[in-house]
Amino acid sequence: MSIELKNVTYAYGTESAYETVALAGISLKIPDGQFVGIIGHTGSGKSTLVQHFNGLMRPTRGQVLFDGEDIWAEGYDLKHLRSQVGLVFQYPEHQLFETDVLSDVCFGPKNLGFSQEECEELALDALRQVGLKEKYYKLSPFELSGGQKRRVAIAGVLAMNPKMLVLDEPTAGLDPKGRDDILDKIKELHETRGISIAIVSHSMEDMAKYVERIVVMNHGHMPFDGTPREVFSHYRKLEKIGLAAPQITYIMHVLAEKGMAVSTDATTVEEAKESILKALGH
Amino acid sequence: MLKDITIGQYYPAESPIHRLDPRVKIVATMIFIVSLFVAEGWAGYLISAFFLGMCILLSKVPFGYIVKGLKAIVILLCITMFFNMVFTPGDPLVQFWRITITVQGVRMAVKMGVRLIFLIIGSSLMTLTTTPNQLTNAIERLLKPLGFIIPVHEIAMMMSIALRFIPILMEETDKIMKAQMARGADFESGNLVKKVRSMVPLLVPLFISAFRRANDLAMAMEARCYHGGKGRTQMKPLVYRWPDYAAYAAVWGYLGVCIAVRIVL
Numbered sequence: 001m002s003i004e005l006k007n008v009t010y011a012y013g014t015e016s017a018y019e020t021v022a023l024a025g026i027s028l029k030i031p032d033g034q035f036v037g038i039i040g041h042t043g044s045g046k047s048t049l050v051q052h053f054n055g056l057m058r059p060t061r062g063q064v065l066f067d068g069e070d071i072w073a074e075g076y077d078l079k080h081l082r083s084q085v086g087l088v089f090q091y092p093e094h095q096l097f098e099t100d101v102l103s104d105v106c107f108g109p110k111n112l113g114f115s116q117e118e119c120e121e122l123a124l125d126a127l128r129q130v131g132l133k134e135k136y137y138k139l140s141p142f143e144l145s146g147g148q149k150r151r152v153a154i155a156g157v158l159a160m161n162p163k164m165l166v167l168d169e170p171t172a173g174l175d176p177k178g179r180d181d182i183l184d185k186i187k188e189l190h191e192t193r194g195i196s197i198a199i200v201s202h203s204m205e206d207m208a209k210y211v212e213r214i215v216v217m218n219h220g221h222m223p224f225d226g227t228p229r230e231v232f233s234h235y236r237k238l239e240k241i242g243l244a245a246p247q248i249t250y251i252m253h254v255l256a257e258k259g260m261a262v263s264t265d266a267t268t269v270e271e272a273k274e275s276i277l278k279a280l281g282h
Numbered sequence: 283m284l285k286d287i288t289i290g291q292y293y294p295a296e297s298p299i300h301r302l303d304p305r306v307k308i309v310a311t312m313i314f315i316v317s318l319f320v321a322e323g324w325a326g327y328l329i330s331a332f333f334l335g336m337c338i339l340l341s342k343v344p345f346g347y348i349v350k351g352l353k354a355i356v357i358l359l360c361i362t363m364f365f366n367m368v369f370t371p372g373d374p375l376v377q378f379w380r381i382t383i384t385v386q387g388v389r390m391a392v393k394m395g396v397r398l399i400f401l402i403i404g405s406s407l408m409t410l411t412t413t414p415n416q417l418t419n420a421i422e423r424l425l426k427p428l429g430f431i432i433p434v435h436e437i438a439m440m441m442s443i444a445l446r447f448i449p450i451l452m453e454e455t456d457k458i459m460k461a462q463m464a465r466g467a468d469f470e471s472g473n474l475v476k477k478v479r480s481m482v483p484l485l486v487p488l489f490i491s492a493f494r495r496a497n498d499l500a501m502a503m504e505a506r507c508y509h510g511g512k513g514r515t516q517m518k519p520l521v522y523r524w525p526d527y528a529a530y531a532a533v534w535g536y537l538g539v540c541i542a543v544r545i546v547l
Contacts (some may be wrong), residue, residue, distance in 0.1 A: 107466075
């Protein structure tokens with residue numbers, strides 16, 4: 001499973017005089033099993049970008065390839081693609097509609113034509129994997145807390161057994177504990193299911209901690225693409241486009257400036273701790 | 283799909299018509315509608331067409347943009363014209379099966395068609411050149427004398443909130459639709475029953491979100507001490523200036539000409 005964007009351009013309002021380019025010639029390949037983070041400030045085109053992954057948006061120019069096949073070719077099964085590339089929108093709990101949690105999670109597999117038993121099995125699997133307790137399964141989704149609702153919504157996409165999971169700001173509006181819980185669950189999914197994950201986020205700390213590759217978006221362009229270490233080494237340039245490196249990166253740079261022999265490319269607190277201890281001779 | 287309807291949409295531009303007091307525009311539109319029913323015969327319609335043409339020219343709204351709004355009423359127009367053609371008694375022109383088209387019927391149908399088209403163009407010109415907020419503001423002021431029977435301010439407030447929420451709910455619909463499509467939902471194929479059923483995953487979240495937004499808005503208004511219209515003043519009260527009086531004169535003059543033409547011819 002791999003997804004590839006070839007020179008994708010997307011423009012709003014092409015018929016009218018006010019054309020706005022949301023994506024300007026993006027080329028990007030996400031291979032099987034990768035954990036990618038997409039960062040960028042509001043309006044940088046990251047949400048537009050992820051909606052190209054499962055064919056919800058059609059590029060104005062350029063190609064989107066899934067396993068090497070053009071998804072906009074005549075007769076391509078978009079429904080199948082959407083089951084393979086699961087997309088979880090921002091505030092996904094707003095899409096819940098069923099009378100109980102289990103039926104809501106069944107909605108996806110049911111649309112794919114699974115039988116009632118298979119649907120429930122898939123749904124139970126998904127609910128277990130997002131870590132929702134069994135006592136909630138028969139409750140109305142509207143009785144749950146914000147974090148629980150979000151888990152149900154993520155399970156709703158996961159139940160379709162996607163090979164890739166794309167999450168648009170999955171932690172927006174959650175408290176710190178809820179945020180860590182969700183991200184830990186996503187990491188666990190990445191490890192146990194072996195699926196690729198693409199996650200849109202604002203938090204540099206989260207990115208540094210979880211992802212193996214960061215794609216930076218700015219005004220429809222993709223100025224940086226690399227490991228967190230590589231990307232955060234450009235922290236001055238990141239600031240210019242309204243982003244920042246993790247706070248620990250700044251501390252390490254200041255320590256290095258003051259003459260301490262620490263490595264400035266540490267991106268997480270753990271790495272920083274080791275480096276500082278080493279510099280202190282412990 | 284909903285993008286094509288230009289009726290009720292504001293077209294931003296810098297023009298004398300845009301700058302007119304919204305009250306003038308509402309009254310003028312009503313007078314124009316009355317004039318369409320006063321006008322008889324081609325002379326009358328020519329005057330109306332001339333008046334309307336001048337207004338469009340002054341408003342700087344592209345003519346094509348206005349005509350696009352007519353698309354929405356094509357069916358209504360066809361039905362009206364058809365029934366007028368068929369059910370007007372008079373000298374038969376064409377006859378087939380049980381349907382008789384009369385000369386008077388054709389004349390009537392054309393007249394009704396012209397009236398309807400002028401009516402739609404006239405009223406969409408008003409909404410194209412006036413923001414919804416200005417409109418409700420003007421309605422509030424025009425209905426003020428009725429304040430002792432109906433809660434004018436509250437109605438105007440509800441109208442402006444409703445108008446304000448249309449684009450928000452459209453956006454929300456689009457978002458929910460995409461979210462459900464990402465879960466394999468299909469809104470297009472299938473027969474009517476299946477299509478209606480497929481709306482449930484869209485409508486339930488949409489209603490919930492509308493209620494949530496309404497609740498939030500009510501809370502925000504209360505937090506800013508909103509308590510209805512009593513004793514409330516406006517930040518930018520409507521004031522007539524000389525172009526508004528000139529416009530009033532022009533539109534009343536136009537109605538006078540229409541009536542005169544009707545009497546003379």
